[in-house]
Each structure stands twice: as C-alpha cells, then as structure tokens.
Amino acid sequence: MKFGKTLEEIVQEDWKEYALNYRQMKKLLPKEIGEVTSTSMDQGDQFWSIYDRSKQVLATFYKEKEEWAEAEMKDLQNRVEAISNKLSSNDITNNRPASADTKNLDESIFYFLGEIDLLINFIRINQTGFSKILKKFDKRTISNIREDKLKQLAKTHSFLDCKELLSLKCRAKNIKSKMNPVASGNCNPMDQMTREETDIWRRSILFLENIEQGSPFFAKNRKRQQPTFEIEEIETGSVLGSGEYGIVKEIRKFNVTDHCPICFLNKDFFESSSQLICKPVTNSDDINTEQDDNDLEQEHEEEIEGDEANRGFMRHHCLGKVSRRYAIKRLKKNLTGTQRIDGSIDIAIEAKFLSTLSHPNIIKIRGVGGLSGHSDYFIVLDRLNDTLEERCNKWKKSAKKFEGFFGLNKKKDELQILFSERLIALFDICRAMRYLHKNNVIYRDLKPENIGFDVRDTALIFDFGLVKELQPKDKTGIDEYRLSGKTGTRRYMAPEVVLCKPYGKSADVYSFAILMWQVLALTEPYSGYDYEKHAKLVVKGKLRPKIKPSWPFLLIDILQEAWADEASRRPDFNRLCEILSGELDSVGLSVSNRTVKLMDEGPW
Numbered sequence: 001m002k003f004g005k006t007l008e009e010i011v012q013e014d015w016k017e018y019a020l021n022y023r024q025m026k027k028l029l030p031k032e033i034g035e036v037t038s039t040s041m042d043q044g045d046q047f048w049s050i051y052d053r054s055k056q057v058l059a060t061f062y063k064e065k066e067e068w069a070e071a072e073m074k075d076l077q078n079r080v081e082a083i084s085n086k087l088s089s090n091d092i093t094n095n096r097p098a099s100a101d102t103k104n105l106d107e108s109i110f111y112f113l114g115e116i117d118l119l120i121n122f123i124r125i126n127q128t129g130f131s132k133i134l135k136k137f138d139k140r141t142i143s144n145i146r147e148d149k150l151k152q153l154a155k156t157h158s159f160l161d162c163k164e165l166l167s168l169k170c171r172a173k174n175i176k177s178k179m180n181p182v183a184s185g186n187c188n189p190m191d192q193m194t195r196e197e198t199d200i201w202r203r204s205i206l207f208l209e210n211i212e213q214g215s216p217f218f219a220k221n222r223k224r225q226q227p228t229f230e231i232e233e234i235e236t237g238s239v240l241g242s243g244e245y246g247i248v249k250e251i252r253k254f255n256v257t258d259h260c261p262i263c264f265l266n267k268d269f270f271e272s273s274s275q276l277i278c279k280p281v282t283n284s285d286d287i288n289t290e291q292d293d294n295d296l297e298q299e300h301e302e303e304i305e306g307d308e309a310n311r312g313f314m315r316h317h318c319l320g321k322v323s324r325r326y327a328i329k330r331l332k333k334n335l336t337g338t339q340r341i342d343g344s345i346d347i348a349i350e351a352k353f354l355s356t357l358s359h360p361n362i363i364k365i366r367g368v369g370g371l372s373g374h375s376d377y378f379i380v381l382d383r384l385n386d387t388l389e390e391r392c393n394k395w396k397k398s399a400k401k402f403e404g405f406f407g408l409n410k411k412k413d414e415l416q417i418l419f420s421e422r423l424i425a426l427f428d429i430c431r432a433m434r435y436l437h438k439n440n441v442i443y444r445d446l447k448p449e450n451i452g453f454d455v456r457d458t459a460l461i462f463d464f465g466l467v468k469e470l471q472p473k474d475k476t477g478i479d480e481y482r483l484s485g486k487t488g489t490r491r492y493m494a495p496e497v498v499l500c501k502p503y504g505k506s507a508d509v510y511s512f513a514i515l516m517w518q519v520l521a522l523t524e525p526y527s528g529y530d531y532e533k534h535a536k537l538v539v540k541g542k543l544r545p546k547i548k549p550s551w552p553f554l555l556i557d558i559l560q561e562a563w564a565d566e567a568s569r570r571p572d573f574n575r576l577c578e579i580l581s582g583e584l585d586s587v588g589l590s591v592s593n594r595t596v597k598l599m600d601e602g603p604w
Contacts, residue, residue: 007118007259008267015122018061020054020129022265026295029140047137055157058126062159065119069168072112079105080175109172116169120162121258121312127160128261128310132299161225197375204344204373208352217439217469221356227311227367229254229380234369240327240383243463245335245343250383251318251326258312262299307358309366314380320455323383326366330378340375346465348373353441353464354381361432363452363462384452384460388425388519392448395422396522420587422519425451427580428459433512434573437505440470444497445488446511448518470504479504479567491526495539496567506567512576513562517545520555552586554579 011019028043028050030036083101130153134146153160193201212218235253242248303313304325318325329350331343351372354365367380386394398418402411429451436443444466452460466487474481485500486493494510496503514525525545526534537543542565547556558579561571 007121008264010118011122015061018057019122020058020126020133020265021050022129022133025050025133026136029136033140034142035140044141051133054126054130055153058123059157059159062123062157066159066164069116069119069165073168073171076105076108076112076172076175079108109175112172113169116165116172117257120165120169123160123162123165124310125259125261125264125312129265130160131308132261132265193374200341200344201371201374203341204348207345208348208373211349211352211469214471214473215469216471217441218356221439223352223355224308226351226355226365227309227314227380229256229311229367229369231369231376231378234328234380236328237324241387242332245331245339245346245465246329247332248327248329248381250324251328251380252324254311254315254318256311256315258310258315260312260316261310262296262303262313263316264312266296266299305360307364309364309380311367314366323385323455325383327381327383328378329381331375335375344373344375344377347377347379349467350464351377351379353467354379357436357439357441357464359432359435361428361458361460362435363460381462382454382460384454384462386453387449388429388451388453388459388515389448391425391453392519392522399522416587420584423580423584423587425453425459426516426519427577427584429461429515430512430573430577430580432461433508434577436467437508437573442468442470442505442508443511444468444508445492446508446515447489447492448515449489451515476502479506490531490534491524491529494567495542495565498535498539503567505572506570509562509570509572509576510567512573513559513570514545516555516562517547517559520551521545521548552583555583 005013025047028047030040030043079101083105086101131146131150134149138144138146159165233255234251235255236249237252238250240248240250300317303310304317314326329347331340331347335343351365351368354363363384364382365379366382368378369380370377395418399415402414402418404410429446433443433446443461443464445463446461450461450463452462454460468483470481474483476482480502481504482502485497487497488511490498492511492514494503494507497507518525523545526538529538544560544563547559549556558571558576561569562576564570
C-alpha cells in the first residue's frame with residue numbers, strides 16, 4: 001500500500017478495477033419509469049453483468065487486503081514482543097535501542113491505522129453503492145427486489161459491515177498495552193469503567209434485553225445499522241435544548257476522514273481523472289449534462305431524507321443551506337444515582353426504537369457513540385429549528401397582529417393561512433402517532449416541547465425515552481395494559497395514567513387532544529395548576545379547556561371525544577387523521593406543497 005495518498009488517488013491508480021461502476025450502471029437503467037424496450041432489456045442484462053462482476057472483484061479485493069492486514073498485525077505484535085523482552089531484561093544497554101524501536105513501532109501503527117481507515121472507507125462506499133443502485137433499479141423498473149438482494153449480499157459479502165477491519169483497528173490501537181497497561185486508545189470501554197459505571201451499564205442492558213425479549217415489533221422490523229463515532233470526532237456548538245436527563249447540542253463539524261459516498265460514486269474513475277468535488281453543485285468536471293446535475297442533487301436530497309446515514313456524507317454536508325444539519329444528545333454530566341441509571345436507559349431505549357422506526361414525521365437517528373446503556377453513550381440526530389411550543393408563541397404574536405386593534409383592519413386571509421399552518425402541523429403529528437399505534441407502540445409523553453420543525457417546516461416527534469411496545473403479556477383488557485403510572489407530563493397526562501390504572505393507546509389520544517387544543521387556542525392548558533388542583537379539577541372533576549365556538553364543528557366534536565374521561569369513548573388516530581385531512585381539504589393545501597408531498601407518500 002502507498003502511504004500518504006488520498007482515497008481518490010489510490011482508487012484512481014490502484015483500486016478502480018475493484019470499485020462499483022456506479023455511473024455506468026445508472027446509464028443502463030431505463031430513462032423513464034417503467035419503460036420496457038428491446039434496448040432496455042439488453043441494457044438490463046449488462047446492468048446485472050456489471051453487478052455480479054462487481055460483487056466478485058470486491059470479494060477478491062477484500063480477501064487480499066485482509067491477508068495483508070493480518071500479516072501486518074502479526075508483524076506489529078512480534079515487534080511489541082521483542083520490545084517488551086528488551087524492556088524487561090533490566091539491561092541498561094538495551095534501553096536506548098528499545099526506545100528507538102518504540103518510536104518506529106509508533107510510526108508503523110500510525111500508518112497501519114491510516115491504511116485500515118482507507119480500506120474501511122472504500123468498503124463502506126461500495127456497500128452504499130450497491131444499496132443505492134438497487135434502489136434506483138427498483139424505482140426505474142417498478143420492481144421490488146432491493147431488500148432480497150441486500151439480504152443475499154449480507155450473507156455472501158458479510159465483510160461489508162467492516163467488523164473485521166474495525167476489530168483489527170482496535171487491536172492495533174491496543175497493541176502497546178502489553179508494554180503500558182494504561183496506554184490511551186483502549187477500544188474496550190469495559191476495561192475503563194468504575195464499579196458504579198459497570199453496575200449502571202449492567203442494569204441498562206438487562207432492561208434493554210427485557211424490552212426486546214418476545215417483542216413482535218423488533219422481531220418483524222429490521223434494525224438499521226447506525227454509523228458509529230468517537231466523541232473526539234464530533235465538534236459541538238451551542239446548546240439547543242435540555243431535559244430532565246439529557247442535553248442536546250448542535251454539531252459544527254465531524255472530524256473524520258470518510259468521504260461522501262454520493263460524490264464519490266458519481267466520480268468517474270473509469271473515464272476521467274478530474275478532481276473529486278464533494279458537494280451537490282453544477283460545476284464538476286464529471287457532470288457533463290443537466291440531467292447528471294439534477295440526478296446528483298436528487299441523490300443528495302435522498303440521502304438527507306433517507307433513514308440510513310453515512311459518516312462521509314455527514315462530514316462533507318454537515319452544514320445545510322440554512323443551518324447545521326445534525327445534533328448530539330447525551331446525558332448531563334451532573335447526574336448521579338437513580339437519575340444516571342434512568343437517563344442511561346432512556347437514551348438507549350430512544351436509540352433502539354429510532355433505529356427501527358421509519359416515518360417522515362419522526363426524527364431520524366444518524367449515528368451513535370460509546371457503549372449502549374453506558375452513561376457516556378450518545379446519539380446523533382437531525383437538527384431541528386424550533387419546537388411546537390416556540391412555534392405556538394410565534395403563531396400567537398402573528399394572530400394578534402392580523403386580528404388588528406379591537407378587530408379593526410382584520411386580515412382574514414392571513415388568519416386563514418395561519419390556521420391552516422396549525423392544522424398541517426397537527427396532521428403531521430397525527431400521522432406519526434397513527435404509525436406508532438399501528439406498530440403497537442405508545443409514546444406516553446406527547447407535548448409541544450417534544451415536537452420540532454425541520455428546515456422544510458415538517459413537524460417531527462422527538463425524545464423517545466418513554467416509548468413502550470404494547471405486548472400481549474401485559475394486557476388486562478380492551479386497550480388496557482399493565483404499565484407504569486404517572487408517566488409523561490401531568491398537563492397532558494390521561495386520567496387513567498395519573499391514577500396508575502391500566503391504560504393503552506387511548507392515553508396518547510387524550511394527550512393529543514390537549515395538545516391540539518393548545519395549538520388551536522394558542523394558550524397553555526391548565527396554566528397555573530399545581531398537582532393538587534390538577535388532580536381535583538381535571539382528573540376527578542373532569543374539567544377540560546374551554547372550546548371556542550368559532551372553531552370548525554368537526555374539530556370541536558373530535559376534541560370532546562378525544563379527551564373523554566372514559567378511555568373507550570376516545571377515537572383512534574385513524575379517525576383523527578380523517579378529520580384533520582378533511583379540514584385541510586376544506587381550506588385548501590396551497591399554503592404548503594410540503595404537506596401534499598407527505599400525504600402522497602402514505603400509507604403511514
């Protein structure tokens with residue numbers, strides 16, 4: 001291998017015959033969706049020929065490089081053994097040569113780790129290429145073979161997950177521990193845990209195992225592999241928010257060497273030697289047509305909107321058009337005792353569910369770091385601009401301005417648009433909740449502070465630390481389960497949850513009803529109520545927020561049903577979505593093309 005070269009230089013000079021010819025395979029796909037001609041059939045044969053050859057040569061490439069890496073590792077271990085023997089001999093004359101040998105060993109380990117990083121990067125880019133070209137094939141040919149092909153690939157090319165290479169990397173980092181037991185860079189967090197940290201981790205793991213044991217949800221839904229990061233690889237910025245256990249900061253930069261797979265795959269190593277440009281722009285030498293330009297930009301958009309993240313993409317495209325794209329969530333440093341245990345479990349649960357859930361109105365997880373269940377574990381998420389709580393305050397200010405002074409100069413059109421924006425946000429939230437309930441998952445903490453908006457103004461539910469799958473073993477009656485009481489935020493908590501009675505999906509419906517009233521009224525419900533007042537007037541006295549008679553009568557009816565004291569009288573989220581969709585139809589959807597797009601994506 002050649003030290004000091006970039007990945008694109010190595011691929012151009014030595015590895016291009018092993019790289020997936022992504023651009024050529026794209027050219028062989030039908031130009032129009034569903035187009036079938038004799039030419040397209042011939043091109044289809046060529047497509048699969050390149051696909052099969054790419055699998056074969058990549059497997060050969062990996063085998064050769066794995067043998068090289070194992071030989072290098074063996075040599076490094078032998079050198080460590082020799083240095084250790086010199087240092088333990090107590091022979092003063094051997095100390096100086098041993099010191100020189102140690103310096104040379106450090107350099108060798110440094111270069112070895114660099115070469116392993118290049119290999120991992122190259123393998124991951126090819127893995128992404130296979131996934132994306134199969135997705136394009138399905139779309140252009142109206143097929144549904146991608147998932148089966150990827151499952152086959154996972155069996156025949158298990159090395160694509162890079163686990164062996166990552167293991168070699170850890171062994172190389174730890175290789176000096178034989179000479180220095182406290183050497184930095186140890187890859188096993190267990191070795192560095194205190195007794196308290198070990199106890200927290202073990203409790204968290206037991207809790208997580210109980211969640212997955214006998215779970216229909218996790219059994220039928222594939223967990224997506226998330227990119228992993230070291231905390232040192234992430235440069236953080238300002239604090240975006242904090243909760244009882246966690247703190248969220250924006251990510252300013254990823255200090256990694258990985259390449260953006262979209263830019264790399266669209267680099268034509270087979271026909272051009274022009275420089276790689278890692279951004280979706282139109283002035284790359286490799287992009288010769290308007291179609292290529294549009295295709296590249298579309299691929300970047302798909303990567304942003306997709307569920308599966310990539311370290312290289314995140315590195316090169318951390319800064320979006322408006323703001324930073326990503327945020328990191330981790331535990332607060334000052335947590336102790338039970339809070340630290342509960343916080344560790346909450347973040348681990350959130351990562352577990354978000355790695356499996358997939359919906360356009362649920363925040364996407366983009367990476368993880370550390371040991372799941374450990375207090376240093378963290379997750380990387382899409383960055384949100386503001387919460388529904390903050391948005392309600394903005395809407396309230398706008399509404400006052402449009403209503404005019406004592407109703408004079410009232411701007412009805414602007415007020416109608418403002419009302420429509422709130423309906424759209426409610427509909428987005430409702431769709432996400434319908435999706436969760438379809439999978440027998442309840443959220444249990446629905447409130448404005450847990451709803452955010454992205455750069456497209458799409459409403460997204462986040463903070464999944466209290467989610468729970470409803471399992472038959474816990475069922476006591478129709479939509480009644482043995483679950484922990486007083487879970488969530490009291491203002492939005494259903495009466496049965498406050499009273500620690502069995503509850504189910506209808507508890508989320510109640511929470512949504514209170515939240516819906518707040519979005520429509522632009523007023524905080526039960527403001528100033530303490531524990532006793534809420535228990536007396538709301539839980540026992542069945543007091544509900546005051547409804548304005550000017551609201552659409554269908555919304556009034558559904559609100560009263562949704563916050564009914566009897567859980568069995570409440571509608572489900574299918575019914576709520578129907579009502580909100582009907583209201584949006586009545587006011588027109590021209591205020592937001594984004595929601596039209598989301599509606600057309602269904603069914604969710």
